[in-house]
Amino acid sequence: MSETGLPPSWEIRISKSRGIPYYFHPQTQESRWDSPPGTDSEKLKAYMATKFSSSGGSDQNSKPQGEKIRAAHLLVKxxxxxxxxxxxxxxxxxxxxxxxxxxxxxxxxxxxxxITLADLAKTESDCSSARKGGDLGYFGRGDMQKEFEDAAFGLSPGEMSGIVETASGLHLIERIS
Incomplete structure (x- = not known):
């Protein structure tokens, strides 16, 4: 059991659409809002209180600042x-x-x-970012699925990728900045 109280291989990540923590298992690609079975609830509660307290924002603000880019996408699941x-x-x-x-x-x-990717994403994307024209905001290395991240960081601002496959589905990615 880790310091988080989660079962082996489970991680805590921050939802891009909601800005709140969720639980993710990289090997199975399972993600969930509720803690997974086998979690030590007391340990998790203590960990969450220190890492994700409401005084001063989310854990994202305390991450080491590396290169951050902004991108939008259109997802077809x-x-x-x-x-x-x-x-x-x-x-x-x-x-x-x-x-x-x-x-x-x-x-x-x-x-x-x-048509622009942003306009098409509003009606055709299967991601909740559709309402924002597919805009995912700023993110750094380690914030997205590896295939998505590699493609997005490989683009120049204003450039659009070809089709990128991740566990979430198929994407077109446009780097904004």
Whole structure:
């Protein structure tokens, strides 16, 4: 058992959309709002009180300051996504290939200048960031899934990625700054 009181391999992360802690298991890609079975509740409570107290903001503010970038994305989930549901579909049943075809169509429209990623994300993205045009705000290394992070940090401001696959689904990523 770690100092957090969580079972082995479980981590505490901060939700980008809500700004609050959640629990994540990197090997299984499971994430949850409630602590996982086998948690030492007293240890977790003490850890959370020291690391995530409301006096002075979240733990994110106390992280070492490294390079931070800002990006937006358009996410298309599929039946194999770690959470195959979204704000617009309670159950996503499309295949990964169907998701890829949808995203290719979006990519073509954006690259042709018909529509911006931000405008398309508002109605087509399966991420809760859709209401903000897919804007994820500023993040640093270690804040996002590795594939997403590598692609985003590899872009120049104003540049858009090709299709990027993560456990969440398929993304188009546009670096803002």
């Amino acid at each position: 599929h039946e194999g996504s770690r959470r195959p549901s979204s704000w617009k579909d309670s159950e996503i049943t499309r295949t990964k290939d169907e998701a890829r075809d949808i995203l290719r169509g979006h990519e073509q429209r954006i690259r042709a200048g018909e």
